[in-house]
Amino acid sequence: xxxxxxxxxxxxxxxxxxIPQRPWLSLATIFTIATxxxxxxxxxxxxxxxxxxxxxxxxxxxxxxxxxxxxxxxxSVLIRDQVALLNSAPGIAKKDGAPLVSPELYVVVxxxxxxNEAKVNLPLRGMNSEGIALRENVxxxxxxxxxxxxxxxxxxxxxxxxxxxxDLGNIVRFGAxxxxxxxxxxxxxxxxxSELWSDLAGVQSQFNRGSTxxxxxxxxxxxxxxxxxxxxxxxxxxxxxxxxxxxAYFAKQAEGTSDIILMLGWPLAIAMAxxxxxxxxxxxxxxxxTRSREIATLRAIGFSSTSAFFGTLTESLLxxxxxxxLGSILALLFFDGISTSTLGxxxxxVVFRFDLSARLLLNGAVFALVIxxxxxxxxxxxxxxxxxxSAFSDR
Amino acid sequence: MxxxxxxxxxxxxxxxxxxxxxxAIFIAFFLFGLIQSFDRALNAGADIAAANRLVVSNxxxxxxxxxxxxxxxxxxxxxxxxxxxxxxxxxYYQEPRNFIFGFAVDPESFLAIYADDIAxxxxxxxxxxxxxxxxxxxxxxxxxxxxxxxxxxxxxSNIWEQTDGSKTWELVLDGIFEISSVDTPANGIYLHxxxxxxxxxxxxxSTGTIVIATQDPALNxxxxxAIDTRFLNSxxxxxxxxxxxxxxxxxxxxxxxxxxxxxxxxAALFTILIIVSNTMAMSVRERTGEIGVMKALGFPAKTVFxxxxxxxxLLALIGGSLGMGAAWLMATVTAGVxxxxxxxxxxxxxxxxxxxxxxxxxxxxxxxPAWNAYRINIAAAFTRA
Numbered sequence: 119x120x121x122x123x124x125x126x127x128x129x130x131x132x133x134x135x136x137i138p139q140r141p142w143l144s145l146a147t148i149f150t151i152a153t154x155x156x157x158x159x160x161x162x163x164x165x166x167x168x169x170x171x172x173x174x175x176x177x178x179x180x181x182x183x184x185x186x187x188x189x190x191x192x193x194s195v196l197i198r199d200q201v202a203l204l205n206s207a208p209g210i211a212k213k214d215g216a217p218l219v220s221p222e223l224y225v226v227v228x229x230x231x232x233x234n235e236a237k238v239n240l241p242l243r244g245m246n247s248e249g250i251a252l253r254e255n256v257x258x259x260x261x262x263x264x265x266x267x268x269x270x271x272x273x274x275x276x277x278x279x280x281x282x283x284x285d286l287g288n289i290v291r292f293g294a295x296x297x298x299x300x301x302x303x304x305x306x307x308x309x310x311x312s313e314l315w316s317d318l319a320g321v322q323s324q325f326n327r328g329s330t331x332x333x334x335x336x337x338x339x340x341x342x343x344x345x346x347x348x349x350x351x352x353x354x355x356x357x358x359x360x361x362x363x364x365x366a367y368f369a370k371q372a373e374g375t376s377d378i379i380l381m382l383g384w385p386l387a388i389a390m391a392x393x394x395x396x397x398x399x400x401x402x403x404x405x406x407x408t409r410s411r412e413i414a415t416l417r418a419i420g421f422s423s424t425s426a427f428f429g430t431l432t433e434s435l436l437x438x439x440x441x442x443x444l445g446s447i448l449a450l451l452f453f454d455g456i457s458t459s460t461l462g463x464x465x466x467x468v469v470f471r472f473d474l475s476a477r478l479l480l481n482g483a484v485f486a487l488v489i490x491x492x493x494x495x496x497x498x499x500x501x502x503x504x505x506x507x508s509a510f511s512d513r
Numbered sequence: 514m515x516x517x518x519x520x521x522x523x524x525x526x527x528x529x530x531x532x533x534x535x536x537a538i539f540i541a542f543f544l545f546g547l548i549q550s551f552d553r554a555l556n557a558g559a560d561i562a563a564a565n566r567l568v569v570s571n572x573x574x575x576x577x578x579x580x581x582x583x584x585x586x587x588x589x590x591x592x593x594x595x596x597x598x599x600x601x602x603x604x605y606y607q608e609p610r611n612f613i614f615g616f617a618v619d620p621e622s623f624l625a626i627y628a629d630d631i632a633x634x635x636x637x638x639x640x641x642x643x644x645x646x647x648x649x650x651x652x653x654x655x656x657x658x659x660x661x662x663x664x665x666x667x668x669x670s671n672i673w674e675q676t677d678g679s680k681t682w683e684l685v686l687d688g689i690f691e692i693s694s695v696d697t698p699a700n701g702i703y704l705h706x707x708x709x710x711x712x713x714x715x716x717x718x719s720t721g722t723i724v725i726a727t728q729d730p731a732l733n734x735x736x737x738x739a740i741d742t743r744f745l746n747s748x749x750x751x752x753x754x755x756x757x758x759x760x761x762x763x764x765x766x767x768x769x770x771x772x773x774x775x776x777x778x779x780a781a782l783f784t785i786l787i788i789v790s791n792t793m794a795m796s797v798r799e800r801t802g803e804i805g806v807m808k809a810l811g812f813p814a815k816t817v818f819x820x821x822x823x824x825x826x827l828l829a830l831i832g833g834s835l836g837m838g839a840a841w842l843m844a845t846v847t848a849g850v851x852x853x854x855x856x857x858x859x860x861x862x863x864x865x866x867x868x869x870x871x872x873x874x875x876x877x878x879x880x881x882p883a884w885n886a887y888r889i890n891i892a893a894a895f896t897r898a
Binding site for chain 1: 762766794
């Protein structure tokens with residue numbers, strides 16, 4: 119082993135063993151860094167969870183058709199003639215000879231949060247059986263599917279978890295009409311689980327929508343068929359509509375909110391990290407000051423100033439690593455998987471779980487090490503510059 | 514040497530340590546000030562709501578329409594002073610990302626009911642009322658997009674299209690308004706409901722929410738009940754709430770923001786509490802010998818206690834004030850940014866609250882070291898030193 123490396127290792131080891139001489143100061147550094155890392159990870163997990171929930175539901179081979187520039191289903195209106203035109207569009211997959219086309223209505227109804235009774239917007243989607251066939255991973259976990267022509271609801275598991283009054287068998291009142299919950303469904307944790315589903319005709323009549331719908335979902339024969347579809351739409355002036363893949367639609371919907379969370383989270387974490395950095399610098403400077411004689415002695419018996427430099431840096435990095443570890447554990451214990459909801463781009467609640475992936479934990483660890491590195495750098499320079507003579511002076 | 518300078522000398526004996534600790538406190542209070550004002554700005558909608566205003570919306574949800582005829586029917590209810598209504602536009606300028614809060618309104622009743630909140634020069638108000646294709650825009654919006662009075666501005670809607678299929682509404686800027694209260698930026702545009710209603714391809718004769726001013730806030734409940742009962746069994750049942758409750762419901766939809774805010778502020782304060790209390794304890798430990806000397810010289814233990822406690826308080830107050838000052842600066846800077854969505858204001862009670870937190874921080878970090886210094890006897894102090 120090269121001499122320098124050996125020296126660095128032994129100086130580091132001596133430094134690390136002296137940490138218990140400064141127990142409170144060292145613990146304080148670990149705790150402050152842990153707190154900062156926990157806050158950062160909480161925001162990252164929130165943003166990631168929201169994004170996963172939205173993008174997890176989108177398919178590459180399902181397209182969403184809405185009126186031009188509508189941006190969201192809530193804003194869109196399509197009339198019956200347009201739906202009929204879409205039914206005969208090219209590139210659409212068929213099931214039992216019928217094209218897989220699902221005209222859907224997306225209306226907003228009131229619900230109440232279980233946690234604080236806050237009144238919130240929930241989506242009620244009216245559709246036919248094609249709509250359910252178009253969605254992968256949908257399974258009924260309780261009860262049965264809604265029957266056409268009756269005011270019946272099936273409720274997504276996420277929605278049921280966060281909002282009150284939608285248990286199986288309940289009667290729910292929207293305005294002047296009553297609806298019965300006949301089933302609960304899961305959809306692999308995707309955004310569809312934040313919805314109420316019912317029969318299209320029933321929603322159209324109870325919500326005074328005549329024969330209009332808001333969006334049409336269609337399954338393509340293959341993803342590239344979207345080009346044929348676009349050409350077909352461009353050639354028909356009656357079809358003043360936009361076509362996007364479901365995947366692209368959800369990715370765009372995810373963007374806004376998950377970006378806002380990150381835009382709040384990162385600056386907050388960085389500002390807090392600056393505070394923690396000040397604490398770390400304090401600790402490591404104190405460590406260098408109390409050990410200055412020891413360091414000078416090491417220099418006197420032949421250790422290089424480089425080894426003093428790295429020895430000090432190691433102490434800082436170790437403390438920050440422990441802090442990062444503790445912070446990750448706290449975040450995993452308290453934040454990973456917790457369920458919450460917020461207003462999505464469709465102006466309705468999206469239920470999601472905080473998702474603390476390994477990639478995010480790595481982010482937290484790197485963040486902690488950056489604090490540790492910066493916190494150790496200047497004290498390490500000071501340690502490297504301690505004059506050898508100070509080993510022999512009285513004080 | 515006065516007491517004050519003694520405290521100061523002790524505090525700054527290690528310049529570096531003083532600076533670092535001060536900086537940590539600075540950051541925590543900077544965050545404290547900004548986050549508190551952010552919270553306040555988010556809830557500003559509920560603050561500006563007038564006590565005598567009620568909002569009537571569709572009972573299913575406020576995004577569902579109400580028939581326009583309700584406006585006149587509500588006017589006849591006893592105790593109702595003024596009625597106006599607004600229809601959401603889903604508007605943007607040129608590109609969807611330039612999203613604008615836009616409503617189609619009945620200009621005369623709209624300006625009357627919000628006379629205390631919307632500051633618009635009388636001649637501009639008159640021009641707007643008389644110009645069917647006119648609109649008024651918030652000063653913030655006008656500044657952001659460089660709009661001038663008299664400009665013909667194409668406003669797009671992601672909901673309403675004209676009967677010819679166009680989704681762009683050409684509007685004349687007749688007025689630029691400010692919001693009278695300090696904490697709300699003047700955003701948004703308002704256009705004539707009649708113009709929208711006549712030209713739109715669907716949704717005719719429906720509106721979004723109906724706003725009423727009652728003759729007396731004491732009548733609010735009674736009137737709200739009267740309205741909701743009148744429409745209870747119609748296809749468009751209503752829900753009538755105070756304006757404050759209606760505005761607050763938007764923020765509640767975002768999630769438990771106050772919990773997030775309390776947690777983040779709490780975490781930031783917790784970290785500095787750890788940092789500062791350790792630094793204080795260490796700094797007093799290092800001076801054990803000196804404290805012995807002071808006591809030997811005849812300084813009463815009480816004085817020693819007070820000196821150290823004052824040191825901790827002073828540290829918290831200086832760092833905290835600097836942090837709050839920086840937060841104020843930041844808030845002031847953002848107020849000048851055109852299009853900044855929130856108006857951050859550090860209200861007197863936020864300052865007062867921060868002062869309280871500084872004192873608590875000073876006490877928590879100073880009491881134990883001060884008590885140790887108070888207790889230690891001279892002989893022990895000299896041995897330990």
